[in-house]
Amino acid sequence: MSAVWKHFKVSEKEAKTAVCRHCSAELSRGGASAKTYSTSSLIYHLKSRHPEHHAEYEKDTAAATATAAAKRKVAPSPRTPTPSVADFLEKAKKFANDSAKAKGITKRIMEFIALDDQPFSVVEDVGFRRLIDHIEPRYTIPSRRHFSDWIDKDFKLQKIVLHSQEFRGSHTAVAISEAFANMFDTWRIDRSKVHAVVSDNARNMAKAMEDSNLKGIRCMAHTIQLAVNEGLLSQRSIADVIAIGRKIVGHFKHSPLAYARLQSIQEQFGMPQKRFQQDVSTRWNSTYYMLESLFAQKRVLATYIADHDLPATFTAYQWVLIENVLSLLAPFEQITKEISSSDASVADVIPLLAALKRLLNKEAETDHGVKTAKSALLEAVSTRFSQADSEPLYCIATVLDPRYKDHYLDVGKKMRTREMIQAELDLGKPLGDGDGQVMHSAGDENSAESKRARTTDEPRTVSLSDMFDEILQENNPFARQRTSSTAQQLDGYLSEVPIPRSNNPLEFWRTNQGHFPDLAQMARRYLSAPCTSTDSERLFSAASHVIDEKRNRLSCEKAEKLLFIKKNLPLFLKK
Numbered sequence: 001m002s003a004v005w006k007h008f009k010v011s012e013k014e015a016k017t018a019v020c021r022h023c024s025a026e027l028s029r030g031g032a033s034a035k036t037y038s039t040s041s042l043i044y045h046l047k048s049r050h051p052e053h054h055a056e057y058e059k060d061t062a063a064a065t066a067t068a069a070a071k072r073k074v075a076p077s078p079r080t081p082t083p084s085v086a087d088f089l090e091k092a093k094k095f096a097n098d099s100a101k102a103k104g105i106t107k108r109i110m111e112f113i114a115l116d117d118q119p120f121s122v123v124e125d126v127g128f129r130r131l132i133d134h135i136e137p138r139y140t141i142p143s144r145r146h147f148s149d150w151i152d153k154d155f156k157l158q159k160i161v162l163h164s165q166e167f168r169g170s171h172t173a174v175a176i177s178e179a180f181a182n183m184f185d186t187w188r189i190d191r192s193k194v195h196a197v198v199s200d201n202a203r204n205m206a207k208a209m210e211d212s213n214l215k216g217i218r219c220m221a222h223t224i225q226l227a228v229n230e231g232l233l234s235q236r237s238i239a240d241v242i243a244i245g246r247k248i249v250g251h252f253k254h255s256p257l258a259y260a261r262l263q264s265i266q267e268q269f270g271m272p273q274k275r276f277q278q279d280v281s282t283r284w285n286s287t288y289y290m291l292e293s294l295f296a297q298k299r300v301l302a303t304y305i306a307d308h309d310l311p312a313t314f315t316a317y318q319w320v321l322i323e324n325v326l327s328l329l330a331p332f333e334q335i336t337k338e339i340s341s342s343d344a345s346v347a348d349v350i351p352l353l354a355a356l357k358r359l360l361n362k363e364a365e366t367d368h369g370v371k372t373a374k375s376a377l378l379e380a381v382s383t384r385f386s387q388a389d390s391e392p393l394y395c396i397a398t399v400l401d402p403r404y405k406d407h408y409l410d411v412g413k414k415m416r417t418r419e420m421i422q423a424e425l426d427l428g429k430p431l432g433d434g435d436g437q438v439m440h441s442a443g444d445e446n447s448a449e450s451k452r453a454r455t456t457d458e459p460r461t462v463s464l465s466d467m468f469d470e471i472l473q474e475n476n477p478f479a480r481q482r483t484s485s486t487a488q489q490l491d492g493y494l495s496e497v498p499i500p501r502s503n504n505p506l507e508f509w510r511t512n513q514g515h516f517p518d519l520a521q522m523a524r525r526y527l528s529a530p531c532t533s534t535d536s537e538r539l540f541s542a543a544s545h546v547i548d549e550k551r552n553r554l555s556c557e558k559a560e561k562l563l564f565i566k567k568n569l570p571l572f573l574k575k
Helices: 040-049 053-072 083-094 100-115 118-123 126-135 143-150 173-187 203-211 221-233 238-252 256-268 284-294 296-306 316-340 346-363 371-384 393-402 412-427 448-454 464-476 485-495 507-514 515-528 532-548 554-572
Strands: 008-010 019-022 026-030 197-199 216-218
Touching: 019 040, 019 221, 026 040, 040 053, 040 100, 083 100, 100 118, 100 554, 118 143, 197 203, 203 216, 216 221, 216 412, 221 284, 221 316, 221 346, 221 371, 238 256, 238 284, 238 316, 256 296, 284 296, 284 316, 316 346, 316 371, 316 464, 346 393, 346 464, 393 515, 412 485, 412 515, 448 464, 485 515, 507 515
Parallel strands: 197 216
Antiparallel strands: 008 019, 019 026
């Protein structure tokens, strides 16, 4: 008797039907009479629906085969059941639409459509249908309409898209505030739980945050954009260099022949064939990349000019100026990359600004020809971010980041931030947001720290990383005298040496939450806020992939659902 009957029994109603002992499913025994019965369908059911019992069946079958072989004193041979005509018919039978196998394939096709920005019509494409039929001929692909109507504590930063709706009409503060209210109502979000809303510097956004009683913070990347534009273009000689660069890049961009000649010269010099970077006025770092690409091809351009005309060229002085401008803007480019990463948070704002302002205060050999722009950049950064180190959200997040702690705050702000953290730990509720508390102390420009920065030794080439090391060396932990349990946690945490900037602060809290449990919970909240709106802006690019020429008839509602699935489904697929 086959070992499969350990898992099945003959139906009491009809002898040609077997009943699964594990899920009570009724299966055909593959024939109309006892002579044509087989167990193939039963074995397949075990394998597809109960793999653990199928493994047990195979073990029992192997043991029975070995026992029988031992009795016959011959080597055991693998069991190969002879398939009947019914078995072949069963294997050729199409899956029912509600079967587990069919549902599983349909789900994967839906994931394919959402994650890879495929049009719903892909399920009607001949090549796709042939591929699926080859992989699983028993599966029937549902119609396009079936898919278009488809609805279905470990300190790791999670990013979820809630709304990506079409915004019709004028973008007034009132309309934006109403959109926020509708989103909160839809998702039943208590406004008191909204930690921060990051936006650009537009007045309508600032007014909408105020009208909605939400904590609004400005996007650091957007603010740096404004500061660099103010500082860089304040010097006429730099503005002229940028204008010439745009003419040169534009010439090659609109002339395939010119680019072909340029590529030939690049080959002669053994250089990789690269196109010049075209800048965009709304992105200062694109101007940086344009000048960088031109400077890298300095020798190539000089050779090109010897035989061909250009609408404009750089003088020797302007080439030196470009090199010094690139040196001046390098820390801004580094900061922009850091804050645009998925791991950046509001805790990075104060330390990055402190290091940047200190670097701009130092004299360097590369200041020749860019001193005016350097001073203007320092003034623009100081003005645009004048309230950053007085913002409770930034201060608390900075102190709770184990890479920074309180080393980037002056004495007065250290004391005030400690008091706010301690008060929140004692009361168990956030302070500093909407409670009228503002920190007042001497600004960086009047502090002894800044005075030392302005009276440094001989000019030398320094980097943004050097500034972080300098600040950490100058600041000693503030005196700790508290005795409460939460105060002891804060004292113990601040007394430890900051971890390297390359380390993950959330990983630190995951590892040390047993030592500082209250602080860890507070850090989880404050380190969750991003310092830029970069991720939100990336949704516009994602939306352009969802709505394209192949899916130009999508309704806004379906487009939003697809974008929701595309952005959020990976969170579940990783589990």
